[in-house]
Amino acid sequence: MGVMSGDRYSQLVNAPVVSTVAKQLGLPQPVELDRYRAGAPVISGPVLSGAAPGGRISKAVASLLDEIRAERAGAEGPAKALVFDASGIADSTELVELQRFFYPAVRRLQRSGRVVVLGTPPAEAGSARAHTAQRALEGFVRSLGKEIGGRGCTAQLVLVSPGAEDQLASTLRFLLSPRSAYVSGQVVRIGAGVAPIPEIEWERPLAGKTALVTGASRGIGAAIARTLARDGAEVVALDVPEAADELRRVVEEIGGADPIGLDITAADAPERIAARFADGVDVVVHNAGVTKDRTIAKMPEERWTQLLEINLSSEERINDALIDAGLLAANGRIVCVSSMSGIAGNSGQTNYAASKAGVIGMVEALAPELAGRSATINAVAPGFIETKMTAAMPLGPREAGRRLSSLSQGGLPVDVAETIAWFASPASTGVNGNVVRVCGQNLLGA
DSSP states (O other): OOSOTTOHHHHHHTSTTHHHHHHHHTOOOOOOOOOOOTTOOSOOSOEEEEEOTTOSSHHHHHHHHHHTTOOBOOSSSOEEEEEEEOTTOOSGGGGHHHHHHHHHHGGGEEEEEEEEEEEOOGGGSSSHHHHHHHHHHHHHHHHHHHHHGGGTOEEEEEEEOTTOGGGOHHHHHHHHSGGGTTOOSEEEEEOSOSSOOOOOOTTSTTTTOEEEEESOSSHHHHHHHHHHHHTTOEEEEEEOGGGHHHHHHHHHHHTOOOOEEOOTTSTTHHHHHHHHTTTOEEEEEEOOOOOOOBOGGGOOHHHHHHHHIIIIIHHHHHHHHHHHTTOEEEEEEEEEEOOTHHHHOOTTBHHHHHHHHHHHHHHHHHHHHHHHTTEEEEEEEEOSBOSHHHHTSOHHHHHHHHHSBTTOSOBOHHHHHHHHHHHHSTTOTTOOSOEEEESSSBSSOO
C-alpha cells in the first residue's frame, strides 16, 4: 500500500516520460513507501550496524537482529537499514564517529530504508561534555532524515537510559519495520520498564487484551480499531450516537465487542465508560476530536469551549474515572492523539492547537504517576494524513500539506494506527511520556 490514490500529483510525476522531466526540473517525486504486510519479516533486506567506541547498546542491538533473523550487510552492497550505537560518544570531538560510519554507509541505503541512531538521554550522560555530545545527536538525525527522505527513507534517534537496554526490542522492531513508514526525524526515549515484559507473540501482541478506541467510526479512528484488532485485541469502539451506522460497520468488520454510542462530553460519560470496563481495560486510545477553525478575533466562547471539551477536558475526566477506580490494568496503556498543530501552532487554530498542546501536557504530567501504577501514557502527533477531511481541503493547502515534508507526501490513517499499536504493545513497558510525530518529518515545527 503506497501513495494514496487521491494524490494525483504523485501519480503524475512518477509516470513514464513525465518522471524524467520532473527530475530535471527538481520537482518532488514521492516514492511509494513500504508498509506492513501480514507475514512479512520485520525488515526485508540487509542491516548494517556499527558503534562508536565504548557503546553500551550494541549487544542489545545484535541480540534483537538475531531474534528477528535479520540479514547482516557485508562490507559492500546495499543495506535496508543502518543502525549506529552512539552511546559511547562522551565528547564533542568524538562526534566524528557519526561521519566515519555514515559517510560511506548512507550511499548504500535502499528505498524505504531505515536509519536508527542510539544514544543516551543527555541529562543521564554523566558529564557536561557528554551531555553536550549526546544532545548533538538530535540535530544530526533530524538533518539526515531530510537528506534521505526523498528516497522514502527515515531516520530516528532512540535515547536509551543506562540500564534500560533490555527495553529496546519493541521500539527497534517498530522503527526498522514498514510499520513506521511515515515516522521520521523523531526522538524516542526509553527508560526502565514500568512492568516486566511478558512473553509476546509478535504478530498478535495484544491477544487477550481489551482496548477502548474513541472516535472509531471512520478515518484514523477506524484504522486504529482495525490495527489493534489485527494485533489480537478485543476492541470496544466508541463514537457519538449520530455515527452509529458507520461505527457498527467498523465493529462488524473487525469482529469487535458491542460498540458504545456516547457523547464523551456528557456529564455521565466517564461513569458510563467506567461501568463498561468494570473488569478493567488494557488499552485506552483517546482519538475522538474535532476542529472548529477561526482566528481568535472571530472565535466566540461557545465555539472555543465545545472544542476544548471534546479534545481535552473529556479525556482528562475519562482518565480520572478509570485510574481512580483502578480499572486501567497492570502494564496498561493510555495513548492520546495530539497533532502537529499542538507543537508548531497553526493560524486559525488557536483553540485546536491549545487543546492538542494540552494533550501533550497531560502525557507529560501523567507519565510519572502511571509508571507508579505499572502503566504508561504516550501520544502521537499526526501531520497531513489522507482522509475525507483533508481530501475536502482547497487545492493549495492540501498540496502544501503533502509536499512540505521530507517524504513529500501525505500519510495514511494506518500510519497513525501502527504507531499507536507500538505504544500499546505489552512489550513497550519502557516507552512512557513520549510524543511521536507521524508526519513524514513535516518541515513545520520540531
